Each structure stands twice: as structure tokens, then as C-alpha cells.
Amino acid sequence: xxxxxxxxxxxxxxxxxxxxxxxxxxxxxxxxxxxxxxxxxxxxxxxxxxxxxxxxxxxxxxxxxxxxxxxx
Numbered sequence: 048x049x050x051x052x053x054x055x056x057x058x059x060x061x062x063x064x065x066x067x068x069x070x071x072x073x074x075x076x077x078x079x080x081x082x083x084x085x086x087x088x089x090x091x092x093x094x095x096x097x098x099x100x101x102x103x104x105x106x107x108x109x110x111x112x113x114x115x116x117x118x119x
Contacts, residue, residue, distance in 0.1 A: 054084055058089060059088065061092075068092075072098045075098070
């Protein structure tokens with residue numbers, strides 16, 4: 048519980064200012080790289096895609112790859 052392989056983050060930067068958002072995302076990116084963690088993040092902030100390795104989106108209740116038009 049104190050050292051999970053997967054970190055789930057739901058709108059973790061939703062109400063943060065830009066500076067704090069950058070701090071939080073840099074912190075998570077450091078954890079991911081240093082400790083080899085998988086981070087699953089839900090956000091409406093498309094600017095955060097720059098921090099990701101893979102992006103998916105929900106469209107009409109279906110999971111889609113953000114770079115393709117068809118559902119998975």
C-alpha cells in the first residue's frame with residue numbers, strides 16, 4: 048500500500064494554478080522515471096498530454112486511442 052506499482056490520479060491538477068500544476072506533474076514524472084511506476088491519470092487539461100507516454104480518451108462512453116478515430 049505504501050509502494051504501489053500503479054498510481055491512479057483523478058483530476059489531480061483540476062483546481063491548481065499553472066505553477067503548482069507544473070510542480071505536481073514534474074514530481075509525478077520523476078517518480079515514474081526513477082521508481083518505474085505506472086501512472087494512470089484522468090484529466091480534462093489537454094496541456095498535460097506533454098507529460099504522457101500514451102493517451103486515451105472517452106468518447107460517448109467508449110475508450111478510444113486519442114490518435115485514432117475508432118474505439119478500441
